[in-house]
Amino acid sequence: SAVISQKPSRDICQRGTSLTIQCQVDSQVTMMFWYRQQPGQSLTLIATANQGSEATYESGFVIDKFPISRPNLTFSTLTVSNMSPEDSSIYLCSALQAQRNTEAFFGQGTRLTVV
Amino acid sequence: KNQVEQSPQSLIILEGKNCTLQCNYTVSPFSNLRWYKQDTGRGPVSLTIMTFSENTKSNGRYTATLDADTKQSSLHITASQLSDSASYICVVSPNAGNNRKLIWGLGTSLAVNP
Numbered sequence: 001s002a003v004i005s006q007k008p009s010r011d012i013c014q015r016g017t018s019l020t021i022q023c024q025v026d027s028q029v030t031m032m033f034w035y036r037q038q039p040g041q042s043l044t045l046i047a048t049a050n051q052g053s054e055a056t057y058e059s060g061f062v063i064d065k066f067p068i069s070r071p072n073l074t075f076s077t078l079t080v081s082n083m084s085p086e087d088s089s090i091y092l093c094s095a096l097q098a099q100r101n102t103e104a105f106f107g108q109g110t111r112l113t114v115v
Numbered sequence: 116k117n118q119v120e121q122s123p124q125s126l127i128i129l130e131g132k133n134c135t136l137q138c139n140y141t142v143s144p145f146s147n148l149r150w151y152k153q154d155t156g157r158g159p160v161s162l163t164i165m166t167f168s169e170n171t172k173s174n175g176r177y178t179a180t181l182d183a184d185t186k187q188s189s190l191h192i193t194a195s196q197l198s199d200s201a202s203y204i205c206v207v208s209p210n211a212g213n214n215r216k217l218i219w220g221l222g223t224s225l226a227v228n229p
Binding site: 004006033041042043044045048092094103104105106107108109111 | 157220
């Protein structure tokens with residue numbers, strides 16, 4: 001099984017600033033994703049992180065607000081830009097292989113509070 | 116529209132008791148169905164993955180069932196323990212080639228009391 005390290009685990013940020021979250025996988029994976037989980041809610045997919053190219057964003061999420069990098073098969077970053085209190089949430093990195101029926105692994109999440 | 120619905124929304128049981136969580140989905144085409152356990156403040160952890168042809172799969176005290184005809188799944192927890200207190204999320208993967216976007220339910224919040 002893959003182990004995903006995500007950091008920081010939590011942060012408190014001032015509105016208007018940006019935070020970059022890092023995700024490191026201990027083995028090569030085909031696909032990496034970024035999710036947001038707001039309080040009391042299930043996971044919402046932000047985007048699929050594509051190696052060496054622009055991420056694929058879901059409806060309601062844009063690159064200017066959530067720029068994503070994936071320079072190689074084991075590492076990705078998500079930046080939450082120009083933060084507002086509405087961005088307070090848990091952000092989760094996930095990875096899996098493209099083959100069918102493979103398990104999706106998750107990092108422990110980054111709990112972000114914007115004040 | 117692809118959707119996953121779970122019931123109950125929350126559940127409280129006494130330690131040692133059994134419980135069953137339900138999941139109904141309207142995802143098509145279908146690749147597999149997963150149950151995840153998410154402890155508070157942690158990322159989800161996979162419990163089971165079931166394909167179209169599988170009716171039941173166990174992982175310790177967790178047993179998942181799948182009826183692909185009625186598009187229903189259940190997760191049965193036997194002899195519950197305090198550590199079972201968590202959110203249990205049903206997730207369906209559509210059969211869409213290399214697209215592995217998952218359809219997430221809202222989860223059932225389980226509290227196991229002593």
